Amino acid sequence: xxxxxxxxxxATDCGSTTTKAILIELTDQxxxxxxxGEAPTTVEAPFEDVTKGVLNAIMEVxxxxxxxxLDGDQIIHPMKDDNTxxxxxxxxxxxxxxxxxxxxxxxxxxxxxxxxxxxLGAGSIVMxxxxxxxxxxxxxxxxxxxxxxPDMILLSGGIDGGTVSHVVELAEILAAANPKPRLGQNYKxxxxxxxxxxxxxxxxxxxxxxxDLDIIENIRPVLEVExxxxxxxxxxxxxxxxxxxxxxxxxxxxxxxxxxxxxxxGAVGSLIxxxxxxxxxxxxxxxxxxxxxxxxSVFQGQFNRTVSANLGMSYSVCNVLAEATLENVLRWVPIxxxxxxxxxxxxxxxxxxxxxxxxxEELIIEQAIAREALRLSFIQHKxxxxxxxxxxxxxxxxxxxxxxxxxxxLVDMMELDLLVGSGGVLSHAPRREQAMRMMIDAFxxxxxxxxxxxxxxxxxxxxxxxxxxxxxxxxxxxxxxVEVFEKDCLIRLGxxxxxxxxxxxxxxxxTAEFDIPGEGIKKVELKTGEIIVIPASYQxxxxxxxxxxxxxxxxxxxxxxxxxxxxxxxxxxxxxRGRPFELSTEKSKRIENLNKWSKATNEYPDTELLGGA
Amino acid sequence: MAHSYTPGLKVLHETKVRKDRIxxxxxxxxxxxxxxxxxxxxxxxxxxxxxVQMLNVxxxxxxxPTDVEAVMQKPVGSEFTKGEMLAETKGIFGLFxxxxxxxxxxxxxSISSITGQVVLRDAPIPVEIDAYxxxxxAEVVLEEGVIIDTEAVFIQGIFGIGGESRGELVVVTxxxxxxxxxxxxxxxxxxxxxxxxxxxxxxxxxKALSMKVAGVVVGGFNYFDLEExxxxxxxxxxxxxxxxxxxxxxxxxxxxxxxxxxxxxLLKQHHGKFTSINGATQIRAGVIRPEIVIPLNPxxxxxxxHAIQINEGIQAGSLVxxxxxxxxxxxxxxxxxxxxxQKMESETMVRVAEIKIDDQVMVIPRANLEMVExx
Numbered sequence: 006x007x008x009x010x011x012x013x014x015x016a017t018d019c020g021s022t023t024t025k026a027i028l029i030e031l032t033d034q035x036x037x038x039x040x041x042g043e044a045p046t047t048v049e050a051p052f053e054d055v056t057k058g059v060l061n062a063i064m065e066v067x068x069x070x071x072x073x074x075l076d077g078d079q080i081i082h083p084m085k086d087d088n089t090x091x092x093x094x095x096x097x098x099x100x101x102x103x104x105x106x107x108x109x110x111x112x113x114x115x116x117x118x119x120x121x122x123x124x125l126g127a128g129s130i131v132m133x134x135x136x137x138x139x140x141x142x143x144x145x146x147x148x149x150x151x152x153x154x155p156d157m158i159l160l161s162g163g164i165d166g167g168t169v170s171h172v173v174e175l176a177e178i179l180a181a182a183n184p185k186p187r188l189g190q191n192y193k194x195x196x197x198x199x200x201x202x203x204x205x206x207x208x209x210x211x212x213x214x215x216x217d218l219d220i221i222e223n224i225r226p227v228l229e230v231e232x233x234x235x236x237x238x239x240x241x242x243x244x245x246x247x248x249x250x251x252x253x254x255x256x257x258x259x260x261x262x263x264x265x266x267x268x269x270x271g272a273v274g275s276l277i278x279x280x281x282x283x284x285x286x287x288x289x290x291x292x293x294x295x296x297x298x299x300x301x302s303v304f305q306g307q308f309n310r311t312v313s314a315n316l317g318m319s320y321s322v323c324n325v326l327a328e329a330t331l332e333n334v335l336r337w338v339p340i341x342x343x344x345x346x347x348x349x350x351x352x353x354x355x356x357x358x359x360x361x362x363x364x365x366e367e368l369i370i371e372q373a374i375a376r377e378a379l380r381l382s383f384i385q386h387k388x389x390x391x392x393x394x395x396x397x398x399x400x401x402x403x404x405x406x407x408x409x410x411x412x413x414x415l416v417d418m419m420e421l422d423l424l425v426g427s428g429g430v431l432s433h434a435p436r437r438e439q440a441m442r443m444m445i446d447a448f449x450x451x452x453x454x455x456x457x458x459x460x461x462x463x464x465x466x467x468x469x470x471x472x473x474x475x476x477x478x479x480x481x482x483x484x485x486x487v488e489v490f491e492k493d494c495l496i497r498l499g500x501x502x503x504x505x506x507x508x509x510x511x512x513x514x515x516t517a518e519f520d521i522p523g524e525g526i527k528k529v530e531l532k533t534g535e536i537i538v539i540p541a542s543y544q545x546x547x548x549x550x551x552x553x554x555x556x557x558x559x560x561x562x563x564x565x566x567x568x569x570x571x572x573x574x575x576x577x578x579x580x581x582r583g584r585p586f587e588l589s590t591e592k593s594k595r596i597e598n599l600n601k602w603s604k605a606t607n608e609y610p611d612t613e614l615l616g617g618a
Numbered sequence: 619m620a621h622s623y624t625p626g627l628k629v630l631h632e633t634k635v636r637k638d639r640i641x642x643x644x645x646x647x648x649x650x651x652x653x654x655x656x657x658x659x660x661x662x663x664x665x666x667x668x669x670v671q672m673l674n675v676x677x678x679x680x681x682x683p684t685d686v687e688a689v690m691q692k693p694v695g696s697e698f699t700k701g702e703m704l705a706e707t708k709g710i711f712g713l714f715x716x717x718x719x720x721x722x723x724x725x726x727x728s729i730s731s732i733t734g735q736v737v738l739r740d741a742p743i744p745v746e747i748d749a750y751x752x753x754x755x756a757e758v759v760l761e762e763g764v765i766i767d768t769e770a771v772f773i774q775g776i777f778g779i780g781g782e783s784r785g786e787l788v789v790v791t792x793x794x795x796x797x798x799x800x801x802x803x804x805x806x807x808x809x810x811x812x813x814x815x816x817x818x819x820x821x822x823x824x825k826a827l828s829m830k831v832a833g834v835v836v837g838g839f840n841y842f843d844l845e846e847x848x849x850x851x852x853x854x855x856x857x858x859x860x861x862x863x864x865x866x867x868x869x870x871x872x873x874x875x876x877x878x879x880x881x882x883x884l885l886k887q888h889h890g891k892f893t894s895i896n897g898a899t900q901i902r903a904g905v906i907r908p909e910i911v912i913p914l915n916p917x918x919x920x921x922x923x924h925a926i927q928i929n930e931g932i933q934a935g936s937l938v939x940x941x942x943x944x945x946x947x948x949x950x951x952x953x954x955x956x957x958x959x960q961k962m963e964s965e966t967m968v969r970v971a972e973i974k975i976d977d978q979v980m981v982i983p984r985a986n987l988e989m990v991e992x993x
Contacts, residue, residue: 021902143672143735170683174733181670181727181737207732244896249651296854313851323841324853345842350943352872355855356777356901360942360986361966368964369942435965547856610965 011481013039013084014076015066015091016466017059018269019046019098019258022295024055026062027466028070028091029485036485038493041461042066047254048100054254054263055100064513080261093257093478096262097465099269100252104128104244107155109135109179111162111171114394114412116200119224120161122389123199123233125310128271129156130297135178136427137162137171140614143178150182156248157353158184158216159196159236159430160208163201172200176211183215186247193217193229195243199224199236219243233394237271264473270299270310270342272468273333276486277301277425278308280470283487291379292462293428295319295358298382299603302390304415309390313382318430319358326351329377336588337373337446339599340366365609370437375430379447387416417507418451419559422586425495427459434435437574438538438608441498451584452559453507453550456498463494497543499573504556505584508533514556514581521545535581541572578606627774627869628908629880632920635770635911636756639747640763648843651758655749655766657894662747662763668740671722675705676734679716683734690736696726704736726795750782751894751978752913769919771912772887773869773881775835778908779848779857780865783811786911787885787893791815792881797874798836800825801869807831811893811910813885819875820846826864830901833895835885835910837870837877858898858906865897867908876945878939878990888893888912932989937975942986949990950975 014029014036019094025045030039047058060078067074073089077607081090106129110117113136124131132153160178162172179196186194194215198208212218222235244267249255259266267275273292275297281288289302296317301310315324326334347370354360354371362368394412427446433460434440440458444590450456468538471486475480506515515531521541527565531537551565552558558566568578580586589595603609645664649655675690689705698704698720709715723736753768788810790802798814799820808829814836818826818978821842826834844852848860869881893912900906934940936952950973959967960981968983 142671145668147672164730170733173730175737177728177730177733177735179673181672183667211730282649321854323851323855325850327853345840345875348842349838349872350839353942353946356871356899357941358901358987360981361968362964363942363945363962363966363983363986365964367683368966433966435967 011092011478012483013072013091013093013481014470014485015063015080015082015094016470017057017062017094017096018272018463018465019096019100020269021048021050021103023057024062025057025466026066027463027491028066028072029073029470031485035492036488038463038489039444040066040069041298041463042069046100048252054257055098055252056257059096059258065518066541078108082263092468093260093263093436093473093482095264095469095473096258097267097269097272098249098252098255098468103130103270104223104240104248104268105130105132106159106240107131107133107135107150107153107546108159109161109175111200112454113139115228116161116163118233118389118394119233120159120199120236122309123224123236124159124240125312126233126271126308127237127244127462128268128274128310129240129244129494130312130314136280137175137177143181146178147182150179152186153586154185156186157194157240158196158242160196160198161200161236162226163204163223165202165223167201167203169201169204169207172204173207173211175562176208180215180462182213186251190250192247195247197202197221197236197239197243199239199438202226212445216518217247228580232348241265241267252291258269262471263475263478267469267472269465272466273464274301274308274468274473275308276464276468276471276490278303279487280387280423280485280490281308282306287417287556288421288423288425289416289421290425290464291427291431291444292427292459292464293318293378293381293382293430294374294457296321297430298378298428299384300386302386302416303418304420307415309415310617311382311386311388311389313378313385316378316380316382316401318371318375318428319354321355322351323355325374325378325381328381330571334370334373334377336595337376337599338369339596339603340369342366342370369609371430372434372439375443379443383448387414390415418449418454421452421454423452423455423457424448425457425459427462427464431458432460434460436608437496438602438606441501441575442602442606442608443576445501445503445578445580449503449584449586451503453568453570454575456501456502456503457495457573458498459494460496463489463496467494494542497571499541499543499575499577500570501578501580502532502548502550502558502570503580503582503584504550504552506552506556506562508556508581508583510534514553514583515558515579516551517579518549519577521572522546529579531579531581533581533583535579536604537579537581537601538575538576539572539579545570546571546572546577552611627776627990628752629774629878629884629945629990630772631884632914633772635751635753635768635772635913636875637751637753637766637768638763639749640759642677642745644761645745646756647764649758649770649981651755651764653755654753655755657749657892659749661749661755663747663805665742667746668724668742669739670727671724672735673704673718673721673738674699674734675729675736678718679705679707681707681734684731685743686734686736686906687729687731690726690729694726694728697724698726698738731951749950750784750896751911752892763987766911768899768911769882771910773884773910775867775869775897775899775908776871777855777857777901778865778867778899779844779860780833780862780897781858781860782894782896782898783832783865784892784894785810785931787811787813787888787891789886789889790811794837794877794879798822798834803829803831805829811835811895813882814877815882816876818926819843823847823864823866827862831864831929832895833865833867833893835867835869835895835971838873838875839868843871846962851914854900860897862897865895867895867897867910870947873946878949880990885910889927906979932984932987934970937990938971938987939990940973940975940982940986941988942983945975945982947978948975948982953979955984
């Protein structure tokens with residue numbers, strides 16, 4: 006490798022239905038995505054070997070790029086002198102249901118929550134949180150453990166030096182349940198103990214024989230500190246050693262990769278964390294899939310991830326309907342529709358999950374459901390992404406009127422800088438305006454927020470690249486991940502400018518002045534209930550934003566803000582619907598507004614065709 | 619010739635059906651390879667470990683956890699009957715003794731000197747597996763179960779509720795368009811599998827339940843009526859463990875949709891035969907569809923089984939069903955599969971197929987087609 010530079014990087018993501026490969030090359034403009042390929046995942050019968058799907062996806066990359074990567078069923082790496090092969094190959098995986106864990110802690114809201122955060126952060130689905138105070142009797146907990154059959158268990162509890170008996174009691178419950186792993190009968194269930202140091206010997210005595218026990222540093226050594234790193238790393242190791250090794254073909258795949266295989270959401274999370282850290286911004290990322298919706302956030306430097314396991318657009322679409330209610334889905338639909346027929350249609354999407362909306366009406370309904378799935382997932386995320394509970398903070402007299410305490414959500418929409426969406430319904434929306442509107446309506450950003458979508462969902466592959474630890478590759482791989490993320494992965498939609506507060510009907514809520522390079526100064530007045538779009542490409546635009554007396558852009562009410570904003574494929578969206586934002590309960594008014602906003606943002610071709618106002 | 623992989627449901631007039639009948643834990647296999655079995659025959663049995671109860675004897679007797687072992691009446695591994703004394707303190711000069719009784723018939727599994735907990739295990743739970751279909755034991759999986767083969771009619775549904783069931787097949791509607799109505803379900807249908815046409819209402823299904831009908835096979839059912847049967851809103855299509863007398867198999871989907879003609883004709887042809895059905899559905903990776911299996915009598919086996927090519931996909935001339943609005947439920951023949959992406963009314967760019975339905979050619983996304991796999 007000339008100049009110790011990585012020239013080509015191949016990365017795959019083995020999803021539960023599709024395996025996606027991307028090829029990254031070093032060009033004159035830095036690292037860029039050269040091409041991508043995909044093929045059905047082959048974890049299940051009749052193939053039962055994940056590498057077949059990987060090879061098929063890579064073959065598509067070979068065809069499209071003209072680069073010879075495969076030698077029979079071997080990936081050529083590192084690159085040979087005759088320019089065949091790639092320098093590095095890495096992969097993520099969520100096939101076979103991903104990583105499914107149970108976590109346990111003494112107090113549900115403290116060590117239980119810390120253990121949950123560690124497991125979610127490592128990319129797992131948390132099936133249940135057991136705690137001494139969760140209200141269940143021991144035999145109910147035992148039944149639950151036996152029923153769920155997790156891939157691994159993270160046991161925590163107690164601060165270092167605290168009481169031993171509670172956490173040992175949890176270990177005894179685990180021992181009594183004698184849980185069997187989900188995949189394969191012939192190995193012991195991996196259990197990670199990350200609790201009170203003083204209890205380590207007792208835990209080893211209780212669980213050492215019947216489980217594959219690993220003892221690591223306490224996740225909560227003192228109440229004020231959460232130490233999630235060692236637990237997350239151990240989960241990744243065990244994911245490779247046990248869970249992956251049991252899944253068909255993974256043993257072979259593990260020998261091919263230059264870095265450990267990461268669980269897909271773990272890789273996405275680490276990428277988002279890295280971007281937030283590098284640019285020193287607050288970020289929310291969302292991946293809305295067929296079965297689940299993952300939300301990642303970084304606020305005040307703290308990373309959080311949640312999985313809404315049953316909120317998705319196909320397999321779990323009926324659950325969105327059940328949780329959101331039909332009324333809430335229909336409030337986004339500017340058409341009169343028979344409710345019985347609509348529920349049957351949504352039911353049919355669940356049982357035939359791969360279908361696509363052919364008619365405009367179907368598309369509008371699907372995007373209405375997406376708004377609710379995103380909204381509900383974000384509510385769950387906000388209630389989980391909180392400051393540590395149980396921490397006593399010293400208060401001064403100046404805090405006397407400040408009601409914030411421990412356990413408050415870290416998510417502050419006014420502070421949010423960047424909102425990134427991915428998943429079919431957002432990435433493949435026929436118009437980018439639709440993706441932007443769905444995200445604004447569901448997340449309701451306040452102040453100034455940039456929005457983007459992941460063009461082809463390559464965040465997992467970029468995430469695992471950013472985690473390569475080989476000393477001679479790490480720096481280049483990380484650089485490649487960041488550069489491709491910026492240039493090829495993200496499609497910058499634009500910026501949402503939304504003053505917060507309850508505006509007076511019919512009044513001007515914001516006066517804005519934009520200095521758009523090459524176009525001059527543009528002045529606009531945003532009235533209550535309006536949405537205005539100003540087309541502008543992705544470039545810095547000087548802006549002066551003056552909210553009305555009762556509105557705020559993050560400073561004091563009425564105080565003007567001079568800043569820089571960025572356009573994008575959609576441009577600048579000035580949202581005058583107020584925050585908090587509520588739709589009219591009066592049907593005709595609601596439909597009139599939906600059509601007005603749709604027209605203003607060029608969201609749908611012609612909703613009048615559907616009988617809208 | 620262009621072809622595209624499209625999932626499809628099987629409607630086969632004669633095929634070899636292979637069923638794994640495997641225990642949840644290792645146990646005993648009762649039948650031998652080559653044996654003929656009927657659906658109710660038990661083929662394997664085992665015992666699941668009993669449930670566990672934990673008692674904090676240290677707390678109850680108000681003694682130190684390290685002293686618990688000393689006050690237990692029998693050592694670890696011993697059996698106790700319900701009400702038998704589990705532990706007793708020495709008291710003071712033999713007086714003021716405290717004791718704990720066994721709350722269930724159990725085995726003492728462990729005693730903790732750290733928490734004072736004792737673990738008691740219930741008697742093992744017997745589990746038996748039956749043959750489910752009539753057939754021959756093709757293979758015995760040592761200590762785990764058997765694999766049963768049968769030559770049968772095999773039809774997959776799209777969605778179902780209720781687990782395995784069986785009974786005589788009775789076609790009760792005249793045509794595939796007709797609804798299976800309340801008045802068609804009679805007391806003599808108890809234990810039988812009824813076939814309707816396009817739809818069954820909630821009221822009719824409830825009557826089938828009350829008449830103890832073994833199963834119902836129809837084109838469609840209303841999604842919003844499921845809640846009343848299941849007691850919860852079905853959020854994800856994972857079913858099969860519902861405790862229902864009458865398993866329900868939908869061949870087409872939610873709503874009133876006439877049953878596919880080949881499905882209906884095939885079922886009609888086998889009116890009166892003994893049938894096994896399973897409503898279990900799992901629409902996730904590793905998809906499981908509900909099924910109807912009608913084992914054939916030796917004289918009915920014609921041997922004209924065509925091997926079905928998996929992944930063969932659709933091509934010009936294939937019979938397909940549209941599985942999404944606006945043409946949901948219509949059946950047509952593929953005319954061509956244009957390679958280039960086309961823009962739909964929704965502006966979605968998709969790969970399409972040109973389908974001839976009732977002499978009209980329509981352009982439909984390939985993703986919205988389902989192959990009707992027949993033999």
